[in-house]
Amino acid sequence: MYRYDEFDARFVTERVAQFRYxxxxxxxxxxxxxxxxxxxxxxxxxxxLHAYMLRIAVPYGTLSARQLRMLAHIARKYDKGYGHFTTRQNIQFNWPKLVDVPDILADLATVEMHALQTSGNCIRNVTADHFAGAAADEIEDPRPIAEIIRQWSSLHPEFSYLPRKFKIAVGGAAHDRAALKFHDVAVEIVKNEAGETGYRVYAGGGMGRTPYVAHVVGDFVATTDILAFLEAVMRVYNQSGRRDNMYKSRIKILVNALGPEEMRRRIEREFAEIRAGGTLEVPAEEIARITDYFAPPAFEALSDVSPEFEATREADVDFRAWSDVNLAAHRAPGYSIVTISLKPIGGVPGDASHEQLDALAELMDKFGIAEIRVSHEQNLVLPHVRKKDLSAIHARLAELGLATPNAGLVTDIIACPGLDYCDLANARAIPIAQRLSERFADLKRQRDIGELKIKISGCINACGHHHAGHIGILGVDKKGVEFYQLQLGGSGAEDASIGEILGPGFGEHEIVDAVERVVDVYLERREGSERFLDTVRRVGLEPFKERAYAAH
Amino acid sequence: MANLPQILTANRLRDGDVVYWRGGTWVTALADAEVFPDDAAAEAMLKAADVFVKGREVVNPYLFDVRIAADGVKPVKEREIIRAAGPTVRVDLGKQSRRYV
Structure with missing residues (x-):
């Protein structure tokens, strides 16, 4: 894991003192x-809505057990016993008192954490693939470059007062688990024909009231040139991005107003100038130094087949269901990636109690797991787990209420805090997620439906990523009453797309039935192993629309 | 249509708690809030609240519409109903948790 150097430590401590003052x-x-x-x-x-809210950065979604314990401590001492993991890999506390916040920040600094760059018109906390460093399909761990971007962006004088907030994500595999194409800028690690590693850079993606899928603005940027290239993108944005209208000031508006070709041309011009200066070339030794922090643990030489794992699968039906769904392929034989679902049936997506956070830290220590990850899908991930330990880990997770076998299934729902907590929301999002999760609780049915990503936002700002949901739900306020619009066909993965609105909104008590009817259409019309998303793309909205509104 | 009665609300600076205006002071329960039957009285009170903003007691004061029903005052907007009670998904939290204590 990255450890603060002298500069980082002093910077964060000074910022705590500054905020206290x-x-x-x-x-x-x-x-x-x-x-x-x-x-x-x-x-x-x-x-x-009810109180102050403190959003704490979890850079590239990586936490140590020590940091997890600190979050539990903060939940217990200063808040109401729980935290909420967000779609930007952060954690939010919903009830801190203003007078306590300097102490909270001081406590966080002791474990190398802070709440900087989680708000305001700056480059926000850089996010990354939550399977970073572990996924079997990965080219390279995206976190070293995410950390380099963090260091470059944190105190950069040109980027403290941008036209609007700016979100950067980094991915290291062809399978996009970081919603890259919905970010202001995204960096994808790729290999060229010569087998060299470099970066494909995207710009102009975003959700909110004007959703766009990002365009490629750099096909293959050399490793040492990445900051020069990103600085070029930022310069074009800073110079030409609108500041007169906050709804038109994100880079996505600029990219689409200029057109991607003109945007590329302007970036190339700035890039050539910055590159010629040479000051932003990232020294190879610095890349190596940062990369060392993210070195994987020393994996044991294990057989990929674990008799302990297979025996428990044979004997324990719950374990078998969980391991079918919540495990992902690891790069090292005999290891697995574990998704810890924060979506219990009927629960609040992304919430974790202080007891759960403490218990997870204990579990990590017990099994020698150095890191835990926060996913943008509001789950937690244990990236490096020996298959032979999975049975014991599952048993403990089950005791903690953290073994819901639903990763990627219909009940693994993203929901923003919505009107239950948020000052900007027009409608509640969490109760809709809860009712849907209860409706589709039957595991056999969930498994039959297969991959289906439902994402719910309580307002057009789209923190719940509804535009990228296979089924997206947007809460709106119609004369003081909550209504919910359905969108189908969105994707936040490598096949990124923006969902299309099905029609007029449904009432609070109608939306769950409407979603169920939509899912029924899929089950009737799917071909072979087609996912929900594939069926929507093949047959179009009409059959879904017809059924969704049939009983309306 | 006549304008609806209104209530003046704000957040307490030190801890962010939701508060309501009543007779020259701030109370924490919607049920205790003063209801202004007309715009003129409500606007006058909103202006008067400025003293409490300058005095660092509250932030962000504003007025919202309510209806008077047999069982008490009910905000027109869902937002203010939730704000007065707490998250609907955690009835153990917020003002609603203290209602019967």
Whole structure:
């Protein structure tokens, strides 16, 4: 894992002291709320529906057991006993008191964590594939370059007051698990024909009220040139991005106004200039130094077939169901990647109690697992688990209520906090996720349906990624009443697409039935092993529309 | 159509808790809030709340519409109903958790 160097440690400590002083000045009246608000947002502190909300960065979604314990401590001491993992691999606490926040940040700094770059018009916390360093299909671990981007972006004077927020994601495999094409900028690690590793760079993706799939703006950027290239993208955005209208100020609007070709031309021009200067060339030894922090654990030489694993699969039906669904192929023989579902049937997607966080830290220590990951799908991931340990790990997860066998299935639903917590929301999202999860609870039915990603947002800002849902649900307010629009055919993976709206919204008590009817159409019309998404793409919206509104 | 009655609300600066105006002070329960029957009275109180903003007691004061029913005051918007109670998905949290204590 990355460890803070002297600079990082001093920087974070100074920022805690600075914020403590800012809070004091706010409480003494030296700062007005208008003056204080941008300062608190720079430290991840929002004022939400019921209380303040603190959003803590989990860079590239990686946490140690020690950090997990600190999050449990914060939940217990300063909040109401739980945290909420978000679609940007962060964690949010929903009830902190303003007067406690400096102490929370000081506690976080002791475990090399902070809440910087989780809000405001800056380059936000860089996200990455949650299977980084573990996936069998990976070219290279995306986290070293994510860390290099973090270091470059954190204090960059040109990027502190961007036209709007800016989200960067990094992926290292052909299978996109990081929703790359829905980011302002994305970096995909690729290999060229000569077998060299480089970066394909995308720009202009995004969700919100104007969703776009990103365009490729750099086909193969050399490793040492990546910061020069990204700086070129940022310069074009900073110079030409709109600042007069917040709804038109993201880079996606600029890319699509200029057209991808003109955007590429402008980026190339800036890139050539920056590159000629040579100051942003990333030294190979620095890349190597950062990469060392992310070196995989020393994998034991194991057979890929584990008799212990196979015996438990044979004997324990629950384990078999869980291991069928929640395990992914690991690069090392005898190891697995474990998805810990934070989507219990009827539960709140992404919530974890302080007891669960502490118990997971203990589990990690017991089995020598150094890291846990936060996924943008609001689950946790144990990246390096010996297959022979899976039986014991599953048993413990089951005791903790963390062994729901639904990764990637219809009940593994993304939902934003919605109107239950969020000041911007128009409708609740979590209760819809809960009702859907209860409706589709039957595991046999879930397995029969197969991969189906439902994503729910409580407003057009799309924190619940509804545009990228195979089934997307958008909550809207119609004269004070919550309504829910259905979208079909979105994808956040390598086959990225934006879902199409099916028709008028459904009431709170109609939406679950409507989704079920849509799923029924899929089950009737699918061919072979076709996923829900493939069927929608093949047959179009009409059959789904007809049925969804049949009883409306 | 006549305008609906209104309630003045804000968040407490120190801890963010939702508060409501009642007779020159701030209370934490919607049921205790003062209801302003007309716009003029409501707007006057919103202006008066500025003293409490300057005094660092509250932030972000605003007015919202309510209806008076037999069982009490009910906000028109779902947002204010949830804000007055707590998350509908965690009835053990927020103001609703203290209702019967």
């Amino acid at each position: 800012q809070v004091e000045r706010r409480l003494s009246g030296e700062l007005t709320e208008d003056e204080f608000k941008p300062l608190r947002l720079m430290n991840g502190l929002y004022l939400q």
